[in-house]
Amino acid sequence: MARLVILGAGVSGHTAASFAAKWLGKGHEVVVVTPNAKWNWIPSNIWVGVGEMSKEEVTFDLAPVYEKAGAIYKQAKAVSINPEGSESIEKAFVSIEYTAEGKEGTTEEVEYDYLINATGPKLNFGATPGLGEGTTLGEHTVSVCTADHAVHAAHKLDECIEKMKAGQRQKILVGTGHGMCTCQGAAFEYIFNIEHKLKESGVRDMADITWISNESFLGDFGMGGLHFKMGGYISSSKVFAESLYAERGLDWVVGAHVNKVEAGKVTYESLDGTVDTKEFDFAMLIPPFAGVGLKAYAKDGSDMTDKVFAPNGMMKVDADYTKTSYAEWEPKDWPKTLQSPLYKNIFAVGIAFAPPHPISKPMKTPNGTMITPTPPRTGMPSAMMGKAVAQSIVDMINGASEPTHTACMAEMGAACVASAGKGFFTGTAAAMTVFPIVPNFEKYPGTGRDINGTTGEIGLAAHWVKHLLHHLFMWKAKLKPGWTLIPE
């Protein structure tokens, strides 16, 4: 009997766990270690953040779902990995620390035959002074990264709306809180949902809404932008985004590294080296992501974290980390099997794996501050990685010597439906597909992407799709009948 341990139950971890449990059946063990009691469909947090959905609608308890799936669920956080075991324990194991009520602080060593690291990001609020302390959100801004944060954001937004109704003009700032952030898409959705909400509340004219981000152009989205067929013409995400911002009356600043947050004010450094400030009454700034801080120890107890993990705390996998200059980057640098090069039974998926380099052009200010969006690897690509790795491991347990499935971001496309306002008749969303995620200039000379696989459209229908996807993915994650038929 083999035991597969999965650290984390986000989009990628949960996908991997549910498929592995189904395919492995009763003969083997699947153990899920996650500090959270509830699963959260993170994309819908945007709607929680504007009070259009409740926390309960986007979350559910994990325990009954894993019981149904036949997986063992441990509500605990992983602290360290001993891939070679230790002096007292023969087999490889992970040390975990329980977070479940009544069991807090209890530690345990969980032995494994295979390990999937799907811990997701550490929300590194501490990276920007004033944005927060460590992983805790600060007092000046809000976030929509977790369901609780989103609930808090919705309250703050309501207060803001009350002030506007009372005749006070409000400044709203949405974007990224550091030069090395990813997930611009979430902030993009949030700013348009706020705009929509203010319009619905009849106070749109009382707000100045500004976008601030580390992208070097509007519509970069951490993917170096994309171009798509839209209304008969081929257009780029920049043109699309610029016209959308103009249409909705939103101001924007890009190429900005927010380096300080104070009450009602952010200070930012621009790509041209200037330092400026922006005032706000309400601000949602996405924090940069870091690895969760897992440690790795050798058999003799010596620290080998730097061998297993990249400096940012994300796990090294079968990617080429040696290339440093933009000109050298190639699609083949991107990992395929997501297997650790050192330990063949360890895999990392979703945000937990260390990407070889950004997708967007790396840019620096004259002072040397890096302002570059890091590659997005959430949502659909994340789930695809989880499923591919689960398939590989199942095959390896059944006798294969090497991983049998791949999920390379340079070979797969992604579909994204970005909400720009919620409402059955008044909602809008932008639906985009991009193929491949990492541009391949050899295969697709010119733009690096397949124009036939890259399309975009904005409208009410896309909003319905987005809403439908919410229910579909919640259904799938709850492993209700037919869940395997729902795509990633």
Add this chain to the structure above:
Amino acid sequence: MIKDIITYPTPTGIEYAPDVRFFDEKLFIFIDDLKETAEANKLEGLSAPQVGSYYNLVLVKKDDEFLELINPRVIRKSGEVISKETTTYFPNISADILRYETINIVYEDRYGDQHSLKAEGDFSILLQRKIDYLYGANLLTKLKGKDKEEFEKKLNASNLGCPTTPRKFSRDYFIKASNFFLVLMLLLLVSSFFIDDELLLVEMWDYQLYTSFTVLALNICYAIYSYYENKRFSVCTNCYNMSIFGVTMMGLFRLTVVMLVSYFSF
């Protein structure tokens, strides 16, 4: 070497210019060619996609010198102005475009070193227009709604070169009408599944039959009229006739399917 500047209706073929990554001899030669081209055509600015190149670079004249901007990015902007603009891609047509009054740009020179500049007034507008080309945008794609329709009308009137460029055809109304009737027929067909009354069914079949004649007629009219409409284009190679044939066949195929099912269900 002076390059040909692409003009409407030929598409530039550049949907999006990815960043320049190699600052080599090939790039230098291209920049010099582009400069020669701009000078020969007495242009204030020229964007690489305008000569059909994927380089992310623009040339703009500043103080009688051409400034080379590689991988330019507008990072901040302020103010809005409506400017009346023309561009070499659409000869002799102007459009009112919403532009930013001032912009801050970062860009690289031919050696890959980063610089920044602040542009105001006409220089800012020229830069914005040239940078737009790098992202597949031109005057037409910047316009929306009514303004866009008007611009398209002007284009269609001024240019009857090739029918494959995106434009609105009167022939499309035939297809729209045909589709409308097809939907009606489909509704009638679906409702027939729930009706048992023989007399009513017979009556419905009549309606179905007459509507089908209408659809048939519309499709034939479409084919004939489209053929006539294509005749107006000066450099038409008739490649579009295949598309007309295809659209007509699709319409007739749909009609046949609906009628076949109707025949057995009524």
